[in-house]
Amino acid sequence: MKTRVLITGVAGFIGSNLADRLLKVGGYNVVGIDNLSYGVKEQIPDRVDFHLIDIRDRDIYPLFENIDYVFHFAAKNCISDCQLDPVETADINVHGTVNVFEAAKRANVKKVIYAESSAMYEGSRKLPTPETDVFPESFYAVSKNSTMYFAEAYTRYYNLKSTALRYFCVYGPRQDYRRTIPPVFSAFIIKLLKGEQPYIYGTGEKRRDFIHVDDINDFHMQCMTDSRTDGEVFNLGSGINYSVNEIYKIIANLLNSNIKPVYRPDMPGEAQANLADISKAIKLGWKPKIDLIYGLQSAIEYIKIVVMKDCKMQ
Numbered sequence: 283m284k285t286r287v288l289i290t291g292v293a294g295f296i297g298s299n300l301a302d303r304l305l306k307v308g309g310y311n312v313v314g315i316d317n318l319s320y321g322v323k324e325q326i327p328d329r330v331d332f333h334l335i336d337i338r339d340r341d342i343y344p345l346f347e348n349i350d351y352v353f354h355f356a357a358k359n360c361i362s363d364c365q366l367d368p369v370e371t372a373d374i375n376v377h378g379t380v381n382v383f384e385a386a387k388r389a390n391v392k393k394v395i396y397a398e399s400s401a402m403y404e405g406s407r408k409l410p411t412p413e414t415d416v417f418p419e420s421f422y423a424v425s426k427n428s429t430m431y432f433a434e435a436y437t438r439y440y441n442l443k444s445t446a447l448r449y450f451c452v453y454g455p456r457q458d459y460r461r462t463i464p465p466v467f468s469a470f471i472i473k474l475l476k477g478e479q480p481y482i483y484g485t486g487e488k489r490r491d492f493i494h495v496d497d498i499n500d501f502h503m504q505c506m507t508d509s510r511t512d513g514e515v516f517n518l519g520s521g522i523n524y525s526v527n528e529i530y531k532i533i534a535n536l537l538n539s540n541i542k543p544v545y546r547p548d549m550p551g552e553a554q555a556n557l558a559d560i561s562k563a564i565k566l567g568w569k570p571k572i573d574l575i576y577g578l579q580s581a582i583e584y585i586k587i588v589v590m591k592d593c594k595m596q
């Protein structure tokens with residue numbers, strides 16, 4: 283009997299990568315839901331039983347029947363977009379997430395593994411930041427923080443098991459390059475491949491902890507079978523951070539480019555630095571394996587093949 287997994291946000295970056303991993307490993311049937319507001323249908327692996335539906339819709343409930351594990355990734359997750367529309371941020375990230383918890387509870391699933399965010403540490407002064415140092419500031423971070431309380435209440439009153447994952451800056455194939463302001467890696471790579479000057483917002487001295495999507499997928503797989511993750515929250519980062527300027531130099535070197543970036547005014551609501559304290563996940567035997575240079579090279583190859591083809595077509 284195959285294990286049945288439901289992924290929300292399956293057309294997005296992390297969701298589609300996890301669907302791929304589950305189908306490659308074998309032994310899983312994958313149901314996926316997404317409203318395609320950010321995600322792309324072509325990214326969903328063929329063998330996923332895909333449903334075009336919004337997580338806020340109560341019609342999602344029947345899709346959860348006979349599901350063993352739920353991975354909940356669907357969210358409005360661009361910090362600057364969230365700052366512009368706090369109402370929609372709360373609607374998707376809080377109301378939508380509670381609807382997913384409700385669906386999971388009604389279907390009596392074994393566990394929900396869901397995405398919180400390192401943005402919840404925005405106001406923390408402690409680096410590396412442990413899971414306990416939560417100080418959300420932006421609307422996005424506050425919305426993620428609220429889901430933590432709902433997850434706890436669903437466990438308290440309905441015995442719904444969950445694991446919360448606080449990703450730092452996840453990168454890898456299928457990273458969302460279509461956003462108004464794409465994640466830093468894809469933005470730099472795309473511009474440099476086109477021979478254009480990339481933008482750096484602020485001075486470029488903000489430091490970020492980057493983690494490859496394959497590394498977080500290792501932990502996703504562990505969460506399904508390791509009961510020590512039940513009711514717990516984990517940071518998923520690499521435990522090393524780089525400034526945006528450093529990342530720029532590494533990417534420009536890998537692409538043999540001497541194009542200089544253009545510095546633009548800083549974006550509101552972003553922390554100066556993040557760095558994960560990953561000791562809690564490491565105690566369970568997980569550790570990040572993918573080196574940044576190798577990870578960047580594979581992101582460049584992906585963008586050359588998939589994204590640049592799209593760019594030419596637009």
Ligand SMILES: NC(=O)c1ccc[n+]([C@@H]2O[C@H](COP(=O)([O-])OP(=O)(O)OC[C@H]3O[C@@H](n4cnc5c(N)ncnc54)[C@H](O)[C@@H]3O)[C@@H](O)[C@H]2O)c1
Pocket residue numbers: 290291292293294295296297315316317318319320321322335336337338354355356357358359374378397398399400401448449450451452453458
């Ligand atoms: N990528 C990162 O570095 C990172 C860091 C911290 C936290 N996270 C969290 O991890 C999760 C996954 O992130 P990602 O990078 O894959 O994002 P993504 O934008 O690539 O994917 C999110 C998916 O959710 C879908 N979606 C959005 N609103 C929806 C709705 N109302 N109903 C149904 N589907 C909806 C989008 O169409 C998209 O396919 C998110 O919850 C995000 O907040 C990601």
